[in-house]
Amino acid sequence: MAYTTILFDLDHTLLDSQASEARAFNATLREAGIDNPQEHFSEYTRINRSLWAAVERGEIAPNDLRVTRWERLVSKHELDADAQILAQRYVRGLGEEGDLYPGTVAVLDELSTRAALALVTNGLAEVQRRRIARLGLERYFDPIVISGEVGVSKPAVEIFELAFRALGRPAKTRTLMVGDSLTSDIQGGINFGIDTCWYNPRSATSTGPRSTHEIADLSELVEVVSNGDHG
Template sequence: MFLNTDIKAILFDLDNTLLDRSAAVRSYFTHLLQTLSPPLPDEEFELTLLTILARDRLGYEDRAAFFDWLVANCFPDWTQDRLWADFRKKLPQMIQPDPQCLQLLEQLRENYTLAVITNGSAHLQRAKLKAAGIDQYIDQIWISEETGSAKPDAEIFSQALHALGVSPQQALYVGDHPHQDISGARQIGMLTCWMDLERTFPDEVPQPHYQISSLNSLESLVP
């Protein structure tokens, strides 16, 4: 199935859509756990790391609650503010450019306007975009901290479409979160494409128009 030929713009979520946030978070906390003294036994180390990643919920856990939990349960020598500052500084350093992603964006940019809509800290999200090499292919970016609205609020999607000069029917939104990405974009009439990351889409959420298992699969939708 090909994209509607009326599509003028493709907008993306950032984390775990355009870049592998999960791998970067795993690397960050692996390094941090290795600094503990005395060192954790191997089995406890792996269990602690897996627990941290599960608690993070692909970045959708409340930030303050997550970092409070980390300090209370894993890193008692840190404060919440110090750990958050360290995370913001070092996480972009864990991001690895994906040559296949960059090649796809270069190809798409020949025919479509490309943009990003993402929730989070403006400093952190822009640093990750740059570290991944994605910033050079993206025409515009909207970050919740800067716009004053966050996905799934219709306002942030509407702001982006207005600035790009396209109607909802002329835009495709690609993301990994059923509610924040797919439901958010669908409510204003955008076409949607869900990155399933080997998950099943929940029945209670409006279904995406397209579903892909990896970003590279998006190429098969492009006419």
């Protein structure tokens, strides 16, 4: 049976978050008078990843990392800059920068005729709301659940429960979670007891949880959804 409800991740699944982050990072540091932003980006990325991993483990709230990631970078690289100001500018830049991956709109147009679509994202409210409005994503997704707003993050079942309640409690057997992250999206779907589809564009090898389906291109999702759990 086909899937009739699809929960989507946003970052690195629909949205080119890598480009969004790189552009916002460069602009933020340049604005602060630091003219070699590239020299700091890999350390920032390391810090940011480890903080989001702590969010996934429920150790910190999403809003806690907003300034902390900048405090750590400023301290580690001895930057002459104010972490609060960097954090504010970066969050604004993240909201303003970045596009959907090519072909995403066509896939969403097609899927929205076949299934109810919801967005379940670990992120900061001010970043995600600005992106969602700018990219016109409200017309595809209802509900839109942002961890920074609801206070719980993937892979915890609570955030899936919130989405499910807003969807009117559809059949779990006909619901699919789609995302690029094994630790938040796939593990979260497994925790909640629904099928999962791992968006794995670089054909990485999974060392963690096993997804029900795996795709390398979002366009493959239309067939996965039509075939359902027998795909």
